[in-house]
Amino acid sequence: PFVYLNGEFLPPGRASVSVFDRGFVFGDGVYEVIPVFGGRLFRLAHHLARLERSLAAIRLENPLTAGEWETVFSRLVRENGDGDQSVYLQVTRGVAPRDHAFPAGVKPTVFAYAQPLKYPPAAAVAEGVAAVTAADIRWLRCDIKAIALLANALLRQQAIDRGAAEAILIRDGLVTEGAASNIFVVNRGTLVTPPNGPFILPGVTRDLVLELAHANGVPAREEPLPESALYTAEEIWMTSSTREILSITRLNDRPVGTGRPGPLHAKLFALYKAYKQAFCEG
Ligand code: PLP
Numbered sequence: 001p002f003v004y005l006n007g008e009f010l011p012p013g014r015a016s017v018s019v020f021d022r023g024f025v026f027g028d029g030v031y032e033v034i035p036v037f038g039g040r041l042f043r044l045a046h047h048l049a050r051l052e053r054s055l056a057a058i059r060l061e062n063p064l065t066a067g068e069w070e071t072v073f074s075r076l077v078r079e080n081g082d083g084d085q086s087v088y089l090q091v092t093r094g095v096a097p098r099d100h101a102f103p104a105g106v107k108p109t110v111f112a113y114a115q116p117l118k119y120p121p122a123a124a125v126a127e128g129v130a131a132v133t134a135a136d137i138r139w140l141r142c143d144i145k146a147i148a149l150l151a152n153a154l155l156r157q158q159a160i161d162r163g164a165a166e167a168i169l170i171r172d173g174l175v176t177e178g179a180a181s182n183i184f185v186v187n188r189g190t191l192v193t194p195p196n197g198p199f200i201l202p203g204v205t206r207d208l209v210l211e212l213a214h215a216n217g218v219p220a221r222e223e224p225l226p227e228s229a230l231y232t233a234e235e236i237w238m239t240s241s242t243r244e245i246l247s248i249t250r251l252n253d254r255p256v257g258t259g260r261p262g263p264l265h266a267k268l269f270a271l272y273k274a275y276k277q278a279f280c281e282g
Helices: 022-026 044-057 066-079 122-127 150-161 204-215 227-232 263-281
Strands: 003-005 008-010 029-037 085-092 109-116 129-135 166-171 174-178 182-187 190-193 220-222 235-240 244-251
Touching: 003 066, 008 066, 022 085, 029 044, 029 263, 044 066, 044 085, 044 204, 066 085, 066 109, 122 244, 129 150, 129 235, 150 166, 166 235, 166 244, 174 227, 182 204, 182 227, 190 204, 204 220, 204 235, 204 244, 204 263, 235 263, 244 263
Parallel strands: 129 166, 129 244, 190 220
Antiparallel strands: 003 008, 003 109, 029 085, 085 109, 166 174, 174 182, 182 190, 182 235, 235 244
């Protein structure tokens, strides 16, 4: 397998970055993860649009055009034998003597690779997974897909240490999102997810779920979600590019609803899989 680094395709062992890269020293960069189904980049335009937003938010110019990104990803995917994969890309501000101020005239470091997609285990899909609630200790620009993920890593580990798959984050009494996912609840048959804003990442999977709900007459709302709504929810789901739509059937060691994945999850997951199938065949 090859990785892409600054214009070259290299074996991973030969790809290296300076210890003075601002990504390494400051976490000064942004990233994307793009799922690949049947060798094709799923919702590529959405991921590139979000990348553009993230880059603009940290005042970096996009180093590649959309066409150039696609060429890089396609080659990585092909070299990896197509099938279902995930493409990771990151852009950092580049290499410069350590100083908080932006360096002048420095080229960004551009890195990308593809790996086989690790789907959640079949039992997790069929039975749902456990989650715990945790205080959202992150910064105030969670809408930027920043590589600095220390808080997210601490929160995810906190969940793992309690035997759960995800932490559902609470800020000022409201649900924001998961450590690496967006959150939906079903409340009296209606799908509810927090609105986009500075405290959540605008998830590509989240948007697709909303799109599919609207197109198929499933009532869905984007509105602030109090923590208390988690404890009365009929269903809770997490969404992400690599975990797709996963039921959360236990929260803080108590069952959610019936304790089994619910009927609305079955419906939206079927719609999602049909959409994905059509994409693969299209
Ligand atoms: N929120 C956070 C903090 C994430 O890291 C992710 C992705 O891993 C998501 C939400 C889901 O976004 P997407 O559906 O675009 O993968």
